[in-house]
Amino acid sequence: MKPRDWLLATGTLVFGYLVGQYVQSHFPSSLSPSTDTKTIQPKLTRKGVIRLIKVNGGSKGLDLSAYDLSGENLRNLDLSGAIFSTYQFENKIYRSADLASVNFTDSNLSRANLAATNLQNAGFWQANLYEASLQGVQAQNASFSQTDMRRATLFAARLEGASFWHTQLAGANLYAARIANAHITEIDIKDGLLQEDEQAYNKHFHQWYVHKLPNKYRVRNLQQRHQQAEEIYMNLKNAYISHGRYREASHAYLKERRMRRATYVLWRAKRYHGEVIARNPGFLRWRWLWFYPKYMWLWFFDWLTDLGSGYGERPLRTVWLALFVIFTFPWLYWLSGQIAFADNSPLQWIDYLIYSLGAFTTMDFARFVTTGWIAETIASLEALLGISILALLMFALGNRISRS
Structure with missing residues (x-):
C-alpha cells in the first residue's frame, strides 16, 4: 500500500473516531440503551423482612431500598434504623423501596430512612416515626393518625389527601411539604416547629439524614428559618380552612404573623428584606436611611396588634386591654388633682373610675369638671384610646363571627 493510501486510511479512522465521540457526548440516547426504564425490584414479603432482620442481627442499618414491599402487612415490626432509601451523592442516583399500601400499624420506624419512597395509601396508625426521614416521599392518601412524628423531616414531602389525626409533630421539619389538601386534625405542635428553635x-x-449536605445549605436554611416557619404555618392555616377547622386555622394564622414579625427585628431585617437595596447599591443607597426606622415601626405596630387583639383572632385580649385602660386612668386623674365635682363636694376613688369610663366611651358627665390642662390632656388621650380599642374590638369580633 502506498504511503498516500496509509495517510488517507489513518485520517479516515481519526475523523470517524472524533465524530463518534462528539455524537456520543451530545446525543447519548442515540448510541446507548435507554436508562428510563424502571428497574424491576424483587418482591419481599413480611416473612422475608423478618428473616433479613434476623440475618442482619437487628433492623438498624438493614438496607431494604432494593425491594418491592408494596401491599405487605408489616404491622408491629421493629424496623428502627432500617434503610428504605439510598442516595449516591457522586452519581446522584436514588434507590428507594416501593412501600405503597404497606401496613405499618404499631411498627417502630424511629430513625428509619424512608426518603423518596412511595408511601401512597400506606398506613402508619400509632407507628413510631421519631426522627425518621420522610424527605420527598410520595405519601398521597397515607394515614399518619396517632403517629409519633416528633423531629421527623418531611421536607418536600407530597402529602395530598394524607390523614394527620392526633399526630405528634413537635419539632418536625415541614418546610416545602405539600399539606394544603391534607386532613389535619388536632395535631400536636404545641412545642413549636423545628424552625422556631435555632x-x-x-x-x-x-x-444522620442531613449531615452530608454542604455547609452552605445549613447556613442558608438557618438564616431563613423564620421565613420557612411562616410558610409552614400559612400552609397549615390553608389546610385547616379547607376542612372547616377554623379554631386551628386561627392559631396557625397567629403563629404565621408572629413568624413574619420576627423578620422585622432590626438585626434580621437586612437579611430578610434588604435584597432590593443590596442588588442596587448605587441609586438606592439613600433608602438605607429609612430602612431600619421603617422595620422598627413595622415591628412595633405588629407587636401592638398582637398584644391588643391577637391579629384580630383574640377578641378577649381587646376586652382585657380596655379594662386595663379604664382602671389605670383613674390613678392619673387622682394624681393630677384637677378633677372635681361641680358643687365642690369631695371625690371618692369610685368617682375617678366613673369619670374614666365616661372619658373612655366619650361620654360627658355634667357633674364632673376639669380644673386644669393636665386633666384635659389625659381625658383626651383616654378618649382617643377608647375609640381605637372599641373599633379594634368590633373588628376582632366580626372576624371571629364571620369564620364561625
Missing part, C-alpha cells in the same frame, strides 16, 4: 434547627443539620 439551637434545635442547627442540631438538625448534624443528624
